[in-house]
Amino acid sequence: MELIDRINALYQQRFLKNASRIEKLPQSGSDRVYFRIFDNDKTVIATYNINVQENDTFITFTSHFKSKGLPVPEIYTMDDSHTIYLQEDLGKISLIDELESKGKCPEVYELYKKSLQALAKFQILGDAGLDYNLCLTAREFGKEAILSDLLYFKYYFLDTLKQPYDKQALLNDFEALAVFLRQSRFKYFMFRDFQSRNIIVNNGEVYFIDYQGGMKGSMQYDAASLLWQARAQLSDEWKSSLLNDYFGYASELLSHDVDKELFINQYKGFVLIRLLQVLGAYGFRGLFERKAQFLTSIPLALRNLKWFVENRLIGIDLPEFDRMLKIIVSDEVIEQFECIQADETTPLVVEVNSFSYKKGLPSDDSDNGGGFIFDCRGILNPGRFDEYKKLSGLDKPVQDFLEQKTKMNTFLNSVFDLIDISVENYLERGFKNLQINFGCTGGQHRSVFAAEQTARHLRNKYKLKVLANHSNRQNWVK
Known part of the structure; x- marks a missing residue:
């Protein structure tokens, strides 16, 4: 059967009637394909994904989080092949949509606060009783996973620049940074890809999607992912204020005193890791797979990293790594990726x-x-x-x-x-x-x-x- 027919058959099996129409949704970076099913005023989201393990993890995680009262979609049904499932349609508007349509206004700031408050609950309450054996890659974001992110950045972005560097010295710095960050004391459920497009806004409330890549890990990584998202371009004032709010939410939920200075210092390290992981992803999707939307995101990510390199310290000496970072965020490198654009004087x-x-x-x-x-x-x-x-x-x-x-x-x-x-x-x-x-x-x-x-x-x-x-x-x- 054609894919649309299979989706309609599953919908009919679950809801005992045919859909009035089924529309394919724009595809993002993943291989999953989403459809919106219409039936009068009701809509449902269908997901098609040949990665059965990923589907099973998402559905099991969702059931667990739902039992904790966390803001995730309801799963209606899955087909026998475990490649198609139907879930609650939480809406069409994401947090990044709200930011881009309304700007950095008080209403959007409150949505970021709600997102971080819900994140703290998601991480701490969701951690209890979760079967981490279901994780798709590593069970924990430890030393090996951190090194994997750093090598991802190295192979898919840094090496494409063809800049000379001491490879062994850089690998030694990677090792030192991974050991430093492994010592985090705040390990709970880590969303792994907590960015504004994975936060759905509906009637002023926030809901989360795409957490199947989660694992045990440091809380600060998710906060860094949201606050330092290149496309969002949040101001330093917003980042600092929202981080302080997030720390307050997490402190209330934790059963022990939290050292704020340690929490913030480790957060800075995870900001760096996240920025580099994103550059690796943009490099892979843009430079290797030739997807235009990722190529155009590289300059934004580089300018994000440039601000961090020039304004933040993570309390560990990484000489070759620091030298390479300064080259990467130089104006000459950033200009390589910036696309020329027309203005009102352009004759073309x-x-x-x-x-x-x-x-x-x-x-x-x-x-x-x-x-x-x-x-x-x-x-x-x-x-x-x-x-x-x-x-x-x-x-x-x-x-x-x-x-x-x-x-x-x-x-x-x-x-x-x-x-x-x-x-x-x-x-x-x-x-x-x-x-x-x-x-x-x-x-x-x-x-x-x-x-x-x-x-x-x-x-x-x-x-x-x-x-x-x-x-x-x-x-x-x-």
């Missing part, structure tokens, strides 16, 4: 067209002429199916079909790699025009979708003025 206008090969190529009346022509006819055509014939690439059902049942996303990633080279060159040289064309048989489905996605990519990445035209619109099947 990009024209993105869809067309039908039966009707001929779009004309180009610009001074320099030329540009790109991409053939979409190698992608499965939605127009072959009756339910899509009267729709176009502007319609959601067609978009879902192309994203879920074809290689369109792989095709477009390759397109973006090619056109970005020319766009950046044209921006630097002050060119005025660039034309990008997508053709298919009828100029209605595949080429239209590809043109719209490309226009969005260029607007988001380069802030360019982009004109999207669909030359065969008048001939679309009605």
Whole structure:
């Protein structure tokens, strides 16, 4: 059965009726695929993941946390293969959405406070009775796990810079830092990826998702993950105040006196580890897997690290490591990853067209002429199916079909790699025009979708003025 059919069958089995529609949600860094199931006013989230162990861990952890009264979704059911499960839809708005839409206002600050208060409960109350044998990697974020994060950073980011360094001296510093942080006295459940996109906001309350990678570990790591998230760009004032709030929440829940100076000093070390782990992840997803959204996040992460390197001390001598960090956060290195962007004086206008090969190529009346022509006819055509014939690439059902049942996303990633080279060159040289064309048989489905996605990519990445035209619109099947 097709994946959508399998999801609908599971929904029907659990709720005794068919869904009215199922929409694929945008995919993030993981291999899990999420869908929102609609049934009148009710919605449910379906997750598809071939990693059965990860699914089983998430569901068992969720059951445990739910029994402790912690803010996690309800799991409704799982299929026999343990690759699809249905869970409560907590909503569409994450904490990062609230921050980006409302800015750093008192309302958003209160949501961060609520998140940290809930985190302290999640860590301390959730730790009691949790079966850590279910952890996906290490049972504890100890020396080996810390070294793994540092080596992840080394291989997937540091070594790509091709900067000379004393490898053995750096490994010795890694070892010393791991031993220092292993001595943390505040080990409870560690979320591991506690960032604002994993916090859902619903009616002023916060809920947590994606904690299946958790393990026993230092509380401060999760606080560092949230407060130092590169995309959030929280001010130092907010970070300091929220950390103080978090310490207060944790102190109330712990059954023993807490040394605040020790707590804060260890927190600084985990800030550094988290910043480096994130750079390793961005390097892997961006530099190796060529995913644009991660490439554009690297400069933000580097500037985050730069501020930390220039303003924080962790109380341990790491000479080669410190030397390398200063190189990494230099303006020269950061500029390597910063994408040139248009402003109000930029002359470049990009024209993105869809067309039908039966009707001929779009004309180009610009001074320099030329540009790109991409053939979409190698992608499965939605127009072959009756339910899509009267729709176009502007319609959601067609978009879902192309994203879920074809290689369109792989095709477009390759397109973006090619056109970005020319766009950046044209921006630097002050060119005025660039034309990008997508053709298919009828100029209605595949080429239209590809043109719209490309226009969005260029607007988001380069802030360019982009004109999207669909030359065969008048001939679309009605």
